[in-house]
Amino acid sequence: MSTPKARSEIFSVAPYVGGESKLPGVNRVIKLSSNEGPFGPPPAAITAMQEAAANMHRYPDGGMALLRAALGKKFGLDAAQIVCGNGSDDLLALLIQSYGGPGTELIMSAHGFSIYEIAGKLAGCVVRKAPEKNLTADIDAMLALVSPATRMVFIANPNNPTGTLVPQTEINRLRESLPPDVLLVIDAAYAEYVTRPDYDPGIALVNAGGNTVMTRTFSKIFGLGGARLGWCYAPPAIIDVLNRVRGPFNVSAMAAAAAIAALGDEHWLQDGAAHNTRERARLADRLTEAGIKVIPSEGNFLLLDFLEADRAIAADQYLRRHGIIVRYVKSYNLPSCLRVTIGTTEECDLLAETLIAFVNG
Numbered sequence: 061m062s063t064p065k066a067r068s069e070i071f072s073v074a075p076y077v078g079g080e081s082k083l084p085g086v087n088r089v090i091k092l093s094s095n096e097g098p099f100g101p102p103p104a105a106i107t108a109m110q111e112a113a114a115n116m117h118r119y120p121d122g123g124m125a126l127l128r129a130a131l132g133k134k135f136g137l138d139a140a141q142i143v144c145g146n147g148s149d150d151l152l153a154l155l156i157q158s159y160g161g162p163g164t165e166l167i168m169s170a171h172g173f174s175i176y177e178i179a180g181k182l183a184g185c186v187v188r189k190a191p192e193k194n195l196t197a198d199i200d201a202m203l204a205l206v207s208p209a210t211r212m213v214f215i216a217n218p219n220n221p222t223g224t225l226v227p228q229t230e231i232n233r234l235r236e237s238l239p240p241d242v243l244l245v246i247d248a249a250y251a252e253y254v255t256r257p258d259y260d261p262g263i264a265l266v267n268a269g270g271n272t273v274m275t276r277t278f279s280k281i282f283g284l285g286g287a288r289l290g291w292c293y294a295p296p297a298i299i300d301v302l303n304r305v306r307g308p309f310n311v312s313a314m315a316a317a318a319a320i321a322a323l324g325d326e327h328w329l330q331d332g333a334a335h336n337t338r339e340r341a342r343l344a345d346r347l348t349e350a351g352i353k354v355i356p357s358e359g360n361f362l363l364l365d366f367l368e369a370d371r372a373i374a375a376d377q378y379l380r381r382h383g384i385i386v387r388y389v390k391s392y393n394l395p396s397c398l399r400v401t402i403g404t405t406e407e408c409d410l411l412a413e414t415l416i417a418f419v420n421g
């Protein structure tokens with residue numbers, strides 16, 4: 061019997077596997093596998109979402125006027141140059157559908173965020189990956205892949221899962237060296253955690269011309285991953301395209317209410333960033349001292365390199381036996397590495413003690 065056939069490129073993509081959250085037989089699981097904020101959602105966001113639920117028989121404002129105004133105010137941006145999405149994944153996929161497609165090439169770095177490859181292949185693009193140096197995107201290697209078919213370049217800065225940051229001068233050089241009609245997408249999902257003083261999440265390059273987009277998310281420092289909300293800042297012509305291709309109601313009214321409340325919490329960002337900076341350094345120091353190779357990170361996670369795949373798998377299993385779930389990143393072509401999210405102080409201590417015990421046999 062013949063059956064409906066999906067487009068062939070769909071089968072070139074393996075389904076995305078998210079961080080696990082359960083361990084059989086373990087009651088209290090410490091989940092450090094998805095780079096979520098450690099403190100739950102901002103309390104004001106919970107209240108706002110509950111209040112918005114009383115009106116959920118109404119469609120949301122598809123243009124997200126209030127949320128865009130709040131974002132514009134918080135980050136000093138023109139609200140007309142913002143589009144919101146059902147997570148930033150939504151916007152990344154819409155950009156690829158709009159500017160990529162069959163016959164086009166998309167460039168990313170070897171250990172870049174997996175969604176670019178998944179969404180790129182689904183759209184029919186050829187996805188080309190540039191080798192990295194020291195687990196950091198190598199701008200010259202990315203530029204070497206540019207061909208007449210190149211339409212888009214994606215870079216997460218800082219990158220997930222490596223945590224590494226490309227210096228601002230190099231990001232600027234990438235933009236200057238790319239043909240102007242190639243769209244550069246800077247994914248700044250971890251912008252709020254970066255401590256380097258010269259860092260710009262992409263705003264300056266968006267302002268400088270018509271060919272760069274910055275994407276951001278509420279899933280990390282704002283603690284709203286389950287609500288699904290991302291946004292992008294882009295030149296007017298790209299905003300116009302996104303407003304044509306996005307779902308008319310791609311953000312729920314409840315998510316928008318929660319996000320506006322989260323932005324209104326004066327201390328949330330600052331406190332979350334300060335905690336992350338402190339605990340990230342403390343955890344990195346303890347693990348380094350124990351002999352584990354820690355990749356320097358500007359995100360809310362650390363990539364740990366156990367040098368051999370067997371050793372990484374053994375560490376992962378040891379952590380699981382102690383109720384701690386982290387992320388084995390073999391699918392990122394990093395078979396000797398685990399990615400661990402910065403949790404609460406208590407969670408970081410427990411992770412450090414458990415890994416130290418593992419190392420000491």
Ligand SMILES: *Cc1c(COP(=O)(O)O)cnc(C)c1O
Binds near residue numbers: 146147148279
């Ligand atoms: C977590 C993450 C995102 C956020 O995705 P959402 O769809 O907004 O939850 C985007 N890019 C990178 C690199 C990430 O790690």
